[in-house]
Amino acid sequence: MRSGLHRHPVCDGLLSSPWYFRPAVALSPSILVLLLGEGMSVLKREPPLLHREGPLNDPELLLTPPLPILSIDKIFSLPGHAPTGHSSSSSAEPTTRGRWSFIDCFLRLSEQFMVVGLLQRLSEKLPRVVHRLSEMMKPQVVFVLGGPGAGKGTQCERIVKNYSYTHLSAGDLLREERSRTGSEFGQLIDTYIKEGKIAMEETMKSDEKKFRFLIDGFPRNQDNLQGWNNVMDGKADVKFVLFFDCSSEVCIDRCLERGKSSGRTDDNRESLEKRIQTYLQSTRPIIEQYEQQGKVHKIDASRSVDEVFADVKNILENQG
Numbered sequence: 001m002r003s004g005l006h007r008h009p010v011c012d013g014l015l016s017s018p019w020y021f022r023p024a025v026a027l028s029p030s031i032l033v034l035l036l037g038e039g040m041s042v043l044k045r046e047p048p049l050l051h052r053e054g055p056l057n058d059p060e061l062l063l064t065p066p067l068p069i070l071s072i073d074k075i076f077s078l079p080g081h082a083p084t085g086h087s088s089s090s091s092a093e094p095t096t097r098g099r100w101s102f103i104d105c106f107l108r109l110s111e112q113f114m115v116v117g118l119l120q121r122l123s124e125k126l127p128r129v130v131h132r133l134s135e136m137m138k139p140q141v142v143f144v145l146g147g148p149g150a151g152k153g154t155q156c157e158r159i160v161k162n163y164s165y166t167h168l169s170a171g172d173l174l175r176e177e178r179s180r181t182g183s184e185f186g187q188l189i190d191t192y193i194k195e196g197k198i199a200m201e202e203t204m205k206s207d208e209k210k211f212r213f214l215i216d217g218f219p220r221n222q223d224n225l226q227g228w229n230n231v232m233d234g235k236a237d238v239k240f241v242l243f244f245d246c247s248s249e250v251c252i253d254r255c256l257e258r259g260k261s262s263g264r265t266d267d268n269r270e271s272l273e274k275r276i277q278t279y280l281q282s283t284r285p286i287i288e289q290y291e292q293q294g295k296v297h298k299i300d301a302s303r304s305v306d307e308v309f310a311d312v313k314n315i316l317e318n319q320g
């Protein structure tokens with residue numbers, strides 16, 4: 001009986017260890033493999049459990065690199081098993097020991113079946129799991145919108161100090177690019193704005209550790225939104241829009257005040273009135289579109305910086 005077991009691939013396979021944590025360990029690389037696009041072939045393989053020939057320790061079945069196979073001889077020498085020094089060719093093998101070993105193997109076999117069953121069930125669910133994982137791994141984006149001077153930059157600065165967000169200011173990115181000497185894009189910038197090709201995608205990709213983004217002053221018109229959808233659809237998740245709402249007069253006053261020290265040439269009354277008009281005509285409809293999707297958190301931005309930030313905090317903490 002025992003020599004039969006010794007040759008039995010099921011038992012040889014079953015005797016490799018450790019029993020319980022291996023499948024858990026094995027799953028992570030397989031998920032990785034799946035994420036890397038290797039497909040489901042590994043998990044979908046029919047487990048050759050009851051094959052009489054060939055090793056049960058098929059690495060593909062166990063989803064890990066080959067593990068040491070313990071032969072029946074070795075298992076007999078493991079603590080809690082029959083004593084060592086037992087020769088497989090021994091003809092004087094005690095029946096009790098043989099039967100005990102068989103039961104032991106049988107129990108382990110049923111455990112292995114349970115594990116394989118679990119793996120099979122998991123393999124059926126894996127596409128969904130992988131889909132959820134990839135959804136969870138997408139960068140999360142919060143658009144920050146409002147008129148010029150509504151306090152978007154000021155509030156983003158506070159958010160970045162208190163929460164793990166990366167701030168991308170559309171205006172700053174564009175101003176930076178325009179002013180960069182030798183910028184290939186200086187000439188093209190208006191076309192880029194129009195087509196929504198602002199360097200968001202590259203900027204967001206540049207550091208994979210960055211996961212949550214505040215994109216301030218974008219999308220400011222239908223073209224931007226279209227461009228975003230074309231380039232970023234499926235690659236990032238727009239969680240919601242923070243809309244800093246405040247009257248045009250307050251916006252203009254704040255920007256004129258800012259202009260005294262910011263050095264921004266566009267912070268003058270004439271330019272501001274035009275920007276306010278553009279904001280009302282082009283950006284408000286974008287906010288309304290997101291409002292219809294239930295994604296807008298409107299904040300009264302005419303209050304003090306602290307009061308506004310208290311609302312922002314509430315929103316961020318309730319949205320996770």
Ligand SMILES: Nc1ncnc2c1ncn2[C@@H]1O[C@H](COP(=O)(O)OP(=O)(O)O)[C@@H](O)[C@H]1O
Pocket residue numbers: 146147148149150151152153154155254255257258301302303304305306308
């Ligand atoms: N809640 C506020 N109350 C008063 N002044 C503010 C407030 N928020 C911002 N400011 C000031 O208004 C100016 C414009 O703010 P900023 O954050 O740059 O606006 P935006 O980024 O929306 O154009 C800045 O000088 C800033 O210090």
